[in-house]
Amino acid sequence: MRRLRERAIETVLFLAAASSVLVTIGIVGILVTESLPFFKTVSIVEFLTDTQWTPLFENPRYGILPLLCGTFLSTIIALLVAIPLGTVAAAFLSEYVRPSFREILKPILELLAAVPTVVYGYFALLFVTPLLQKLIPSLGGFNVLSAGLVIGVMIVPYVSSLSEDAMRSVPGHLREASFAVGASRMQTAFRVVIPAAFSGITSAYILGISRALGETMVVAIAAGMQPNLTMNPTEPAATITAFIVQVSLGDLPHGSIGYQSIYVAGLSLLVLTLCFNIIGLYLRKKFQEKE
Amino acid sequence: MEVQQDILANIKRRQMWDFVFALCGLMSLLFALITLLTLIVDLSMTGVARINYDFFTNFPSRFADRAGILSAWVGSFCIMLTTAFCAIPLGVAAGVYLEEYSKKNWISQIIELNIINLAGIPSITYGLMALGLFVYKLKLGQSILTAGLTLGLLVLPIIIVTTREAIRAIPNTIREASYAMGASKWQTIRYHILPYSSGGILTGVIISLSRAIGETAPLITIGALTFIAFLPTPPIEGHFPFVNFKWLMDPFTVMPIQMFNWLSRPQPEFHVNAAATGVVLLVMTLIMNGGAIYLRSRFRKKMKW
Numbered sequence A: 001m002r003r004l005r006e007r008a009i010e011t012v013l014f015l016a017a018a019s020s021v022l023v024t025i026g027i028v029g030i031l032v033t034e035s036l037p038f039f040k041t042v043s044i045v046e047f048l049t050d051t052q053w054t055p056l057f058e059n060p061r062y063g064i065l066p067l068l069c070g071t072f073l074s075t076i077i078a079l080l081v082a083i084p085l086g087t088v089a090a091a092f093l094s095e096y097v098r099p100s101f102r103e104i105l106k107p108i109l110e111l112l113a114a115v116p117t118v119v120y121g122y123f124a125l126l127f128v129t130p131l132l133q134k135l136i137p138s139l140g141g142f143n144v145l146s147a148g149l150v151i152g153v154m155i156v157p158y159v160s161s162l163s164e165d166a167m168r169s170v171p172g173h174l175r176e177a178s179f180a181v182g183a184s185r186m187q188t189a190f191r192v193v194i195p196a197a198f199s200g201i202t203s204a205y206i207l208g209i210s211r212a213l214g215e216t217m218v219v220a221i222a223a224g225m226q227p228n229l230t231m232n233p234t235e236p237a238a239t240i241t242a243f244i245v246q247v248s249l250g251d252l253p254h255g256s257i258g259y260q261s262i263y264v265a266g267l268s269l270l271v272l273t274l275c276f277n278i279i280g281l282y283l284r285k286k287f288q289e290k291e
Numbered sequence B: 001m002e003v004q005q006d007i008l009a010n011i012k013r014r015q016m017w018d019f020v021f022a023l024c025g026l027m028s029l030l031f032a033l034i035t036l037l038t039l040i041v042d043l044s045m046t047g048v049a050r051i052n053y054d055f056f057t058n059f060p061s062r063f064a065d066r067a068g069i070l071s072a073w074v075g076s077f078c079i080m081l082t083t084a085f086c087a088i089p090l091g092v093a094a095g096v097y098l099e100e101y102s103k104k105n106w107i108s109q110i111i112e113l114n115i116i117n118l119a120g121i122p123s124i125t126y127g128l129m130a131l132g133l134f135v136y137k138l139k140l141g142q143s144i145l146t147a148g149l150t151l152g153l154l155v156l157p158i159i160i161v162t163t164r165e166a167i168r169a170i171p172n173t174i175r176e177a178s179y180a181m182g183a184s185k186w187q188t189i190r191y192h193i194l195p196y197s198s199g200g201i202l203t204g205v206i207i208s209l210s211r212a213i214g215e216t217a218p219l220i221t222i223g224a225l226t227f228i229a230f231l232p233t234p235p236i237e238g239h240f241p242f243v244n245f246k247w248l249m250d251p252f253t254v255m256p257i258q259m260f261n262w263l264s265r266p267q268p269e270f271h272v273n274a275a276a277t278g279v280v281l282l283v284m285t286l287i288m289n290g291g292a293i294y295l296r297s298r299f300r301k302k303m304k305w
Helices: A002-035 A044-047 A065-095 A100-116 A116-134 A145-169 A171-181 A185-196 A197-215 A217-222 A240-249 A257-290 B002-050 B052-056 B069-099 B106-119 B124-137 B143-166 B172-181 B183-212 B216-221 B255-263 B268-302
Strands: none
Touching: A002 A257, A002 B069, A002 B106, A002 B124, A002 B143, A002 B183, A065 A100, A065 A145, A065 A197, A065 A240, A065 A257, A065 B002, A100 A145, A100 B268, A116 A145, A116 A217, A116 B002, A116 B183, A116 B216, A116 B255, A116 B268, A145 A217, A145 B002, A171 A185, A185 A197, A185 B002, A185 B124, A185 B172, A197 A257, A197 B124, A217 A240, A217 B255, A240 A257, A240 B124, A240 B183, A240 B216, A257 B106, A257 B124, B002 B106, B002 B268, B052 B069, B052 B143, B069 B106, B069 B255, B106 B143, B124 B143, B124 B216, B143 B183, B143 B216, B172 B183, B183 B255, B183 B268, B216 B255, B255 B268
16 A cells, blocks of 8 residues: 555656656647648748748748847847856856855846846836947937847856856866966966866856847847848847747737747747757766766 | 066066956956846836836726736736646656656656756747647637746746755755654655755745746737736635636736836836836845845755754
């Protein structure tokens, strides 16, 4: 009787753990099946090479390039902010600051990631953009630049927290050896600790990249939602995520080409982030083996 | 003599660079923190004056000064309830299984890889999945139940990971002592492991709920309405069986969506309302996260095994 109960409980717990796999299967399955009909009307070649994305217009054009362009542009701007700030902050926290002080600073830094993204959208649109307009008078009310900058600040904690963990797990005797041959703290940080923690730091960057790629509300609010094939950050543009939000806000009949187009966009985004996640996973594995 | 001078100069130079780098580190930390502070101050300066009793008890309106967030905060509350109800048992159970039962085989490895991967999937894809699965395939509609399930699945990895960390921190001696008294595996978990790890689990629950309360994109995707001027069906009624679950199937709006809606209007008066909603949201998430940080440090200090 008792053994039976134990078995039953174990089975229930196993099902709970396995349900997380079902979620993944659900996400991939739904995205694939709902976007397949799209490729009956639009050829893959057109989808990948057309330079306009206007699936809801009279003469629809289905080229994903403008959306990819907007997505990459905002991601690159975000990374230009997050990677230097995050790495330097991580090196400072792990190599210079006393542990007791670090225990206070790190959670405060993590609050940056806790702020709701819609609040960051407000900040980008009504604080950062007006501020930038004083520097660049030609800047429009909607632009990728301020959205990217704000996403950058938002993902600093993702980059710094994991990088700091990686740097801190570098064994102390490596540092001591470096100090013993007369290196300064900065030399130790750059020539010993950062190279030793490199794969961990890279996997932190990759997490930052996939966060920036998938960030939605900031770009939907501040970047203008206009598919635009440009690499000029002062212009408005749409990202994949912003397009999905824009279409979802309208009334969307199930099975229409508009409905299918958001699934195609979502699938493209999923493929992009999955690629980065797998690279990150590989790096983290490599990094764990070294320890 | 000259060589010594060289060395001294070299040391001086390196000390200077060391100092410069420390300053850079401090600056980047300060930059991040000052941005956070600026955001809070800017939002409060615009929004706080708008927050009063009426703001919480009025429905949205086309007159900015009469509009309130009643339907939004009630919606947020209902959805949090649903989210907590589906994510906590599932997440804790999964965490317990992975930490206490799972053997090192390919199934558990797949589950583990999968959880890491899930945490990296953009939240908006959860919304797309929910639209296709819950709204159209299972016909649950654009309801509170759909929203709660969506956010529940979204925060599931957070709860699983924190539960595992909390359980891993319990030393094996506790388990051995329990087995030595003749307890079964489940009894050990039920009476020892779960109570001792409840602090860590609670931290994860709070963090996941604070994430859920600010999440906007997946709810817009499943088709949450941006203008709702009624409340869900009350869960308690005057006749038998006194409680009903009709509210689960009602349409909804939540605070972040209400804020997004006001923000996307051109009139600045609505932006004030957006700022006020932002203040409410920010206060809630900061309190929840502060609470989680406090809990974590308290339990870490108290539990000295």
